[in-house]
Amino acid sequence: MSLDPSTLRLPGFVDERRVSRFQYAVISLCGLVMFLDGFDTQAISYMAPHIAKEWGLPTAVLGPIFSSALVGLMIGYLVLSPLSDRFGHKRVIVVAVAGFAVCTLAAVWSAGVTELVVLRFLTGLGLGAAAPSCVAMTGEFSPKRLRATFVLAIYCGFSLGFVVAGLVAGWLIPVHGWRSVFWVGAIAPLVLLPLLLRFLPESPVFMLRRGQDPQRVHRIFRRIDPTLAPTAAPRFDVAGEDSGKRAALSSLFTRDRVLGTALLWFVFAINLAEFYALQSWLPTILQGLDYDMSVVVTTTTLTTVGGIAAAFITGPAMDRIGAYRALGVFYLAGAVFVAATGIAFGAPLWVLMIANFLAGCAISGGQKSLIALAAVFYPASMRSTGVGWALGIGRIGGILGPIIIGAALSAEWSAGAVFYAMAVPVLAAGLAVLLLDRRYGGRAAERAHEPATAEA
Template identity: 30%
Template sequence: MTMTIRENLDTRPMAPYQCMVVALCFLINMMDGFDVLVMAFVAAPVSTEWSLNGAELGYLLSAGLVGMAIGSLFVAPWADVVGRRPLIILSVSIAGTGMICSSFASSPEMLGVLRLFTGVGIGGILASSYVAAGEYSSKRWRGLSISLQSTAYALGATIGGTVAAHIIPDLGWRSVFLYGGIVTLATVPVMVMLFPESIDFLITRRPKNSLQRINRLAKKMGIPVLTKLPGVTQVSKENSLGSIRRLFSPALLRSTLLIWAAFFLVMFGFYFVMSWTPRLLVSAGLTTQQGITGGILLNIGGIFGTALVGLLAARFRLSKVLTAYMIITAVLLAVFIYSTGNVTIALGIVLLIGIFLNGCIAGVYALTPGIYGAAERVTGLGWGIGTGRVGAILSPLVAGVLIDTQWAPADLYQLYGAVFVLAALAIALLHKTHRNAIQPVLAESPAQGA
């Protein structure tokens, strides 16, 4: 009976209710994009107000990423135990509260702590929302549904940059945090009223009234209802530690390690580009406003690049698409800084970098759920994201230290371009190792995914 519901969701056209769930995930990921990258847009006025050097600013840029790592590693796995819905609602509340409190920070240390707190909420949201979007999608459009969450992330960051550019001159950098926090908390009642629990979770973990809840959802999507649940399995009795242990089973170990390597490398490169590009464009001779414009263009490019990955995944093997994205990103980063003598060309290349860079992130997110079964799916993606956050945390810090030791912008971009070559190698090895399971599909068990 489990397979009947899953097969119906996989093979039937997307019902309006399924599209609504994907749209709700899109909404909260827009808020995440704003909340995560807001620090990059306020970096210049924050640095000026508190007289921060490169390393100190790097710590502030990394603080939210530390929180996201904690949330991805230790909060997100509980979605495989208590459910996607309550975990998402709690995490959105934490993120919004942290943003509002950040607007009242009186020192760099306080802002750093509040950015860490905000990041915990964001880390809890990301894995759960990406997985929920995939679980409510048909097989054909699952890759697009998941990659659209990265599009939302980029769109939210674009809005954040636009808002920052308009209100910082008159209201100061604190107003950007206040605005983001209010908007984020405004989504909580929407999620409480409309966001459903995952059918895959209800079937696998079978909490109280699972059968009735599954059938209500089935009716809304126009698929056959169940007369009874399948027999209880050992998986349904496991806690979050059990889900984590399954990531290291013989069938999944190699794929887990390779996807972790890809997450680490891609996020190491991604957060350097997203965090430091506005500042480094100014260092290369552009104006502050042009630097902010560069940051906005990175995210505008991301809107198109992440959607394009999902569309390509409906026709081509995602691992091959992702490898090509990574190689193109490496080339663009290697040549980018040499174009700053011509503002138009430089900003055009920034847009292209945004397309392919964000596509790399979307592709890794979309690739991961297909490796794992429903019982450890959020845990698998959460730990992948958490491992990536280690790279994200280190990235601004490493760049800050290198800048303080007089590294030129061109050298930095070439270094981080090489990182994407290594990431492409990891994906190529994953393709070879896990050839039959790395499409963006949802396996019903680790055995089927291996």
């Protein structure tokens, strides 16, 4: 049955129009939240050696400090992020940002390991709840032709947060101590909160699903397209949202999808284990090799810059030669880069920096591309469930990675041996993605996963 021409359709309304300044503002606010997420996640890596020195802690104790926020992230992804369906993306983002700001502020006065671990866990809960809602909000306000680009852009905001964390730590810690970085990590989200409350809209799909005033939704549409005429009784249609419910978790394990889901979870766990192990321990490894703080910050930052640079290569490659094949080959090359970093610890500094940049391309860039791969694999009806659970399960790797590397260093493994060992899981990830390509790859298969109606 055809709809009245005056009915406003989602996502068609967004897909058929040029991106407005209002949409750019929404996406930018989501990017700022992701930036703060990245800053808070990485800053602890630069503070940890100074915390250990001040409190007289052995190296192995740093592992739980690194991983406590990652446990919170995992629970936030799996348990708290679905609350956006009940309360709205905006509310979840605002409450989550306020929560991790307060917990970071409380960490300024932490006086022991237990207290700090608990606060980092609570901070991780807020970070884990905010990120999926930001991705969902970005997707809803992005036209289909640019959706992947905009989601990738806000994830680059996450990586930029890693970079800035290093710069801020290198500037503040030598002069004001490690607690000064917590001050910055708390004040920045508190400053952002009024902007989120004032300028971030609620999800139109959520508002329609909850039967809220149609005029409020229509006003959001008019901010996207100012030429839209006001109406006393606006009507809307949301494609693919009839049930108003998320795809069930069991839908990820149907007969044609169970292998793909299992392989994706495996690769997510590997990539996040590598990512957080690298970001958590590289500053400590470099300081142990007697590099000064400026070199530590620069070298660690290059791994994140590499991830951002890789996004400009992997995105077009995934579009042109196929998402699975491009990422599989990228991981195989990444295994070589990670192993080369182990060799580079005995080489001149400029060689070590180049090696860290390339390792960052593989690990940090691979993570962004892997999220895009999951979005290709799962159809729109279950995309948020599929990607969210892949990220959540992947956090198990993120939790274990820093702990395993900490144990290896405590067992007096050399820096080179650690990176040789880290190259093996990257190789396994590449082979797993190529197996995905064999089973699900090719443009025809990718199109087959797309629903008949566009995603809201």
